[in-house]
Amino acid sequence: MVPELVSAPAEPERAARALRRLAGWMERFSPFVTLDPSPGGLEGLFLDLTGGQHLFGGEEAMARAMLKALEGLGVSAHLGVADTPGAAWALARYGQGPLASAPEGGARAALEDLPVAALRITPTAAHLLNRFGLRRIGLLTGLPRAALARRFRDAEALSVLQRLDQALGVLAEPLTPVTAPAVYRVTSVFFEPITHPEAVAAETETLCAQLAAALEKDGMGARRLRLTGFRVDGRTTTLEVRLASGSRRAAHLMRLFKDKGFEHLDLGFGIDALALSAPVAEPLHARQTGAFGDAQQAQAAAQDALMDRLSARLGEKAVLSPNLRESWIPEVGETLGPYGLRPEYMTASPVGERPILLFDPPEPMQAVAELPDGAPAQFVWRKVSRRVTRASGPERLAPEWWKDAHPDALTTRLPDRSRDYYRIEDEQGGRYWVFRKGLYGGPSLPDWWMHGLFP
Amino acid sequence: MSMAISLPDDCGALNRRFDATAFAPAKGLEEVCVADAAGVAAGLAFLTARGGAEGRLVALVVPRFWLHERGRPYAQGLKALGIEAQHLLVATPHSEAEALWALEEVLRSGAAALAIGAVENASLVATRRLDLIARQAGAASALIRTTPQKSLSAARRRWRIAAAPSAPHPFDNRASGAPRWRAVLERSRDGAHGEAILELDDETHRLRLVDGLADHRLAQRAPAGSGRFAGPDGRRAA
Incomplete structure (x- = not known):
């Protein structure tokens, strides 16, 4: 019928991924971005604009900026702006034009003429309401609630009333943001996209100073920092550093990012906005200097600063x-x-005497003992045979029986065997910590393991 | 017969073949050559037991595989050498260049008293940098290596450390006593060199020299009780 129709299989997972990526990118407008949680809501995002409008010159201008930015990405979007997520959802889908907004406190009036399906209710509920002649939301708000509820079965009545209340702001609707919004967050937007790591570094330096000032005002120190670059192609790129203890020294924060390396940011065709946030911050008390314990505190501070720098460059796991x-x-x-x-x-x-170097996991070895359950007289470890001149022990370490006997254990593991530890010395003077796992006369023959080295 | 001589706190004196300050931890870079697994433990103990690190950080910069190959540092054992768990740091860089950077960073921070690195091929420039930074920071730094050196080094001293049969145990003649090491000072800037057997005093966490003339092998051959300072065992035998 339509020969030029191009068809492609639906890929909900890919769409969800793309939406999630877009949600991250939309954080440039508001730190609080949520994926639409309602069923079938694969195409919607909620943004909490509260308190951020003035940065863009008012609500209207902000919405237009959003539309323009999305258009730049090739995303066709419809925007609804209202007091509640429910009303905004309704306006975005059933309002006039790509941008429909309700003034503050005007949600009820704006929803008046919209169809009941705009309430995010199930199709069956919408169908039922239509059969009663309740086609517009304005008609529902006039009805007594008990009479309205009586027309549906329990769950559906509840959902219609709940959705209505949520849209009108009578009932709160908590949303879960994609990334937890940080209390401390500073942003900067550029006229031209920047593509150079050095330019990003220069900008980050200013942001670090701003963030440090914000932290200082509240007496807080950042424990984790996240630098987010908003790319022109609708993706984001982030750089994270952790701190061993709270800090708000701009120079220190900047140095951590520098050590981590701005070249790890994937700038693509350039970024046009940068946000620096402290997702984790803790109260930072002024450190006492001059009285007792001064040296110790200075030592702890120097140690923490060192850890930050090492883990920023080498990685946290190193x-x-x-x-x-x-x-x-x-x-x-x-x-x-x-x-x-x-x-x-x-x-x-x-504990008793312990080695200074521990093999983890223990290494298998062969040993010959004079007595079945005595210390080894000779052993082979790493293909070298050694004669034992001195030995002391055993120190018996029983397995932690309560761990195996746990009733919720998914698998029934063989109970661990007890270990008899010996401290032995070979002819060259090497001192080793070895153990025999298991006992003679047990279900399996005991075996020998090398577990550590004494000085 | 074996006779142990306790040294003053900085292990600073009393060996005919050694300069007076030979054992004190140098503010600067040193090198420790070891032969095998037991030698690594001995070298580590030698470096930490010389003291000077109380309440300050001891950092170990080693490649990741080292922790499996040589064993990972175990704080409950290192306590016997005077290092607390909260003052031990292990960094595992991916390359030797990163390891040298990490060592410099540790020394520069002022938090560390001792930075030990397992770096096999450090250039003359790298060692000179480490030496300078360590001296400026007033910290000790050491490179532990198991292979022979390829390039020149700016280290102030080069030691060769190996485990030696331990002192007789005062109460049990089958058990190991205080640990002993053979320390050879192969090279040093001030020209001193020599060889000695060192023993760890487990009460003070300090090193002491075992008198070189009283050959420890003799002591071993004799029954444990024959020494003048032998324990109750010896008294019974005498």
Whole structure:
């Protein structure tokens, strides 16, 4: 019938991905962007404009700027601006023209003439209302609520009333933003797209100073920073750094971004807006200087600053420090993890002599013992045979039985075997920490493992 | 017969073949050559047991594979050398260039007393930079290597450290006593060189020299009780 019709299979996942990407890009207008949560709402975004209109010269101008920006991306959009998400949804879809807005407090009047389907209700509910002759929203608002509710079955009545209330602002409608809006956020918009990392760096320096000032006003320090560049092709590019302790020194924040490297920002054909936010911030108390404990605090501050710089350049997973935990299994009781856990949260079970270097996981070895359950007399580790001259032990570490016996465990693992640790020394003077896993007479033969090196 | 001589706090004196300050941690760069896995542990212990790091950061900059190959630093064991868990930092850079950068950064921060790097091929320029920065920061820095050196180095001293049979245990003649290492000072800027057996005092976390003339091998061959400072075991045997 229509020979020139081009057809393509629907790709809802791709569409959802594209919408999500667009949502990130729309954050240049407002930090609070939500994907439309209503069923079938794959094509809508909610933006909270509260408090941001003046930056664009008023609500009207802001909406026009949005439309223009979306048009630039090749996205055809309809905009509804109103007091509530429900009313805005209705205006965007059933209002006049690509931009329909209701003045403040005018949601009821603006919705008056719109069809009931604009209330985000199910098609069956809309059909039912139409059969009763209730075609416009204005007719619903005039009806007594009890009479209206009686015409539907329970759930549908509730949803019609709820949607009506939400549209009119009687009932609050909480929305979940795509990215949690940061309290501390500064932005800058450029006349011309910038494509050079150096230009971004220069701009970031100004933003860092602004953010630092905002943080200082509230006595806060940033723990995490996110730099978002809004690209001209509708994508965003971000750079994140973490801090070991709260900071609001603009120079320090800037240095972290510099270490991380602005070249990691994918600028594409250029970015025309930049936002710097502190998604995580904590109260920062002025540090006392001059009395007791001064040196210790200075040490802690220098240490935190060092961690920030190292993890910005090398990556968070490359800067490690011991995390202690209450467990007597050596490799569980102490792990090497990301820096940042405060020592006051770390507790360790009291232990005997421990090696300074630990093999994790333990390495298998062969050993010959004089007595079945005695210390090894000779062992082969990493293909080298060594004779034991001195040995002490055993120190028996039983498995943590409560872990295996957990009733919610998905799989029934074989119970772990107990370990007998020996501290042995070979002829050259190498001192090793080895253990025999399992007992003689148990279900399986015990085996030997190398677990650490003593100084 | 073995006789241990306690050194003053900075382990600064008393060996005929050593200059008085040979053991004190140098403010600058040093090199420690080790042969095997046990040697790495010995080298690490030698560097940290010399003291000077109380309450300050000790940083270890090693490649990622090192943590599996050589073992990962274990704070509960390092406590015996005087290092607390909150003062231990391990950085695992991806390349030697990044490792050198990280070492410089650690030294420059002023938070660290000791920065140890497992860098096998550091150029003369890189070592000179490290030495300068360490001296300016008043910190000690060391490179641990297992392969022979290829290029010149600006390190102030070069040590060769290896584990040595430990001192006899005072109460149990089958167990290891205080750990001992053989330390060879191969090269130093002030011309000193020599060799000694060092022992760790587990109460003060300090090194002491084991008298070189009283050969420790002799001590080992003799029954553990024959020494003048032997424990109850020895008294029973005598």
